[in-house]
Amino acid sequence: MKNEYFMGCDVSKGYADFIILDKSKRCIEHAFQLDDTFAGHNCLYQKLERFFSDHPESRLYAGVESTGGYENNWYQAMHQYQGIFDIQVARLNPCGVHASSRADLTRTITDAVSAKTIAEYLIAYPDKITYKNEDSWASLRKQWSFVQMLTKQKAQLLNQLESLVYTANPEVLRYCQDGVPDWILTLLSRYPTADKLAKARISDIAKIPYVSKHRAKTLKAKAKTSIASSLDETTRQLISATVAQIKASKRTIQAQTKILSQQCSPPEVALLKTFNGIGDYSAIGLLLEIQSVKRFASAKKLASFFGLHPVFKISGDGKSGFRMSKQGRKAPRSILFMVAMSAIKSNALIRALYQEKVSGGMAKMAAIGLCMHKILRIIYGMLKNNMPFDPEIDRKNREKARKAENTPTTDKIRRYQTYDEDAPVSKRGKKRRLERQSSQGAINTECGIEKTVPAPS
Template sequence: MEQFYLGADVSKGYSDFILIDQHKQPVETNFQLDDTAEGHVKLYDQLAHILAEHPKTEILAAVESTGGYENNWYNALLKFQGSLNIKTARLNPEGVYCNSKAALKRTITDKVSARSIAEYQIAHAEKIIYQQEDYWAPLRKQWSFVTLLTKQKTQLLNQLEILVYTANPEVLQYCRDGTPQWVLKLLKQYPTADSLSRARISTIVKIPFITKERGRKLIAEAKKSVASAQDNFTGQLISSIIGHIVQLEKSIKAQLKILADNCSIPEIELLKTYPGVGDYSAIGLMLELQTVARFPKVKNLSSFLGIHPVFKASGDGSTVARMSKKGRKEPRRILFMVVMSAINCNPLIRDLYQKQVASGKEKMAAIGICMHKTLRVLYGMLKNNTAFDPDIDRVNQSRSRTKTATMLKDKNRRYQEFDSNAPVSRRQKIKRKEQKTSHSATSDAQCGINTSAPETSL
């Protein structure tokens, strides 16, 4: 079956299209349509006319992710799939840009961008997933809304800390690990040190988690406070901010309940068997991944999250490996929080973290290794539809060590051993010598040969 490729460069309110064949020759030259009902109908009519002229043809359409402007066109193309022989995909703009740059294109216009999208489908067909209707899209919007509310809450908490530092600084000693609810209730009633110093013990102890002893301490510290802002305007502002924070917490809780009620799928329950993954983390990961079938190997999933290592080792030069951070930011953030929790409650990750730190790695580098380990375990759980079992990982580790021990030689040197007469640099010569010594020691160990010097008795 012959294939045509439709490239759509979406702008605010309109889109540019081009249709080319597998030889990159235009089937339909550039045309522009508005993002209206009439524009969508015109696109359908044009595609239907082309398919009528070429009955044994399939159209592969693609749009770039442009922050939401592409959604109307993308959904329209998905609806066309019901009556037209067409498939639709959403592309990463960076991949299209790099492919265009490799083709040495120097000008950037809407027409050129539409053609670049179509040509990318031809050049990298194996990297494109043509999807059916995305059932997760509404829930991802809900998740984005929860994330927005959480950011607003964090901003208000930061602003509250600045105000409390000048109005009631002694209270901040109880907020080193977050702001407890009893502190918010206390500050809402007594926002300044002056108002707190005139409070009664019988009134303060009505707030949960405030005992008589703590109440007396709070009042005594307020009387000796170094606060510089004691005016009513600052107090009113603190009370207002706390009111907004409490309201945001209620909204976040309600939205998370809606997500939990609409995300009752087996994959989420499976992820929750891993110590460190809760309801919030499991839902967030599945909304981003959608299905593990999208990723043939765990390396693909690692690249999707941007936690794969990147380094440079060319010639004599080399750089230290680091996390790429070029994938999806939100699932990477969720995975980071999962690992921080797993270090405390999951022996598998805790032992790995302590081992890496003991070997001299920085704590953040050790956390990155734990993130990659956690992702591999979660991928295996979803791929094989099995709950978390640390014994499976131990078996896989022993199998990996056995496989590594049998790989004594570099495959790149399978046709020729290192030649001592080769005109290499001094650094390369040292590198080859170390590699040869390492291979020799490993080979002797495999054969049971003891290369240590014999002991002599005096």
């Protein structure tokens, strides 16, 4: 049996700190620091060569925290060493490493201490770590991040444009309540301010795509009576430049998304697109986040990964309602949010669920969150069973769940003792106990268990 050792790598911008521990958390190689250069990587190779020479028949587990890309060079370097040394490399979630450090009551934080914390995390939580030999999604994930960055920049430019137009021609903002359409961008590029639009010919305005003659007359009439306060040349130039940047961003996003869809064409993408509300962009994004559905033992595990699982805190007399946890990264939830918004319009199953919850008094945002959770469970079933979307399967599952809800159940928490009336609980606690007993009684009555026999007539 091989001896196991653990190397923690704390990555910083331009350098990294390393330490090697054994399974008993004893220091085998004291902390050392290397620069992220050719010489530094070569020095790491020499250190590993010396280590395996001193410790033959050993296996080294190395861990690096995900730090937004700074860890890639070190991760790839150690990954390449796998053909030479018996080494396994893993990326670690910084949240888990930080929680482990807090549990150890670590007070002094340095780069060397952080490297040791990473190594100790590898030892303490082996079941939480996945050592991968190859990341087939690495290049696609880079391109996906690039598209997301462009999308974020476009949103910032649109916000800036709205601020400029508010003082230069506020009357056209009534057409931008559901986003800025392309014809508005073309209109602003030609006539940035209200005074320019007021002097334009109706026939020239009507030449803009999707602008009818009636709309052109309305736009010109509103511009003549505009309350615009910024009509100077600087404002005109800023609006024109901002519109040009937005159009350029849109073209780049479309081109990059097309390239992404061509490069990422596994069968799972086509499978996800059978769900009304998921397009190329959303399917690729969801697949890059999920990677393999086999990583998740159940739909609940997948919901927890997306941060959609409900949380409910109760302790003593304190009580708070259910809410979405929103733990983890925002990117997966933002993709699923847009899918839910699209599915509410185009998918009959999700639209019916949304309308049912809203008409029942649920807040709209809460109903959208519920739809996101529902869509994710459907996606899990589609990928796990390799089956396209079928609303009939969901209908059968809901009927099965409804039958299970009507089955009388016992309270597992109180399985050894029922509620004792003499217990010195608070007034609020006693009220909660009565509510719990009445709700259980309602289930039994509905099932016909406690119904009294009618008296003979």
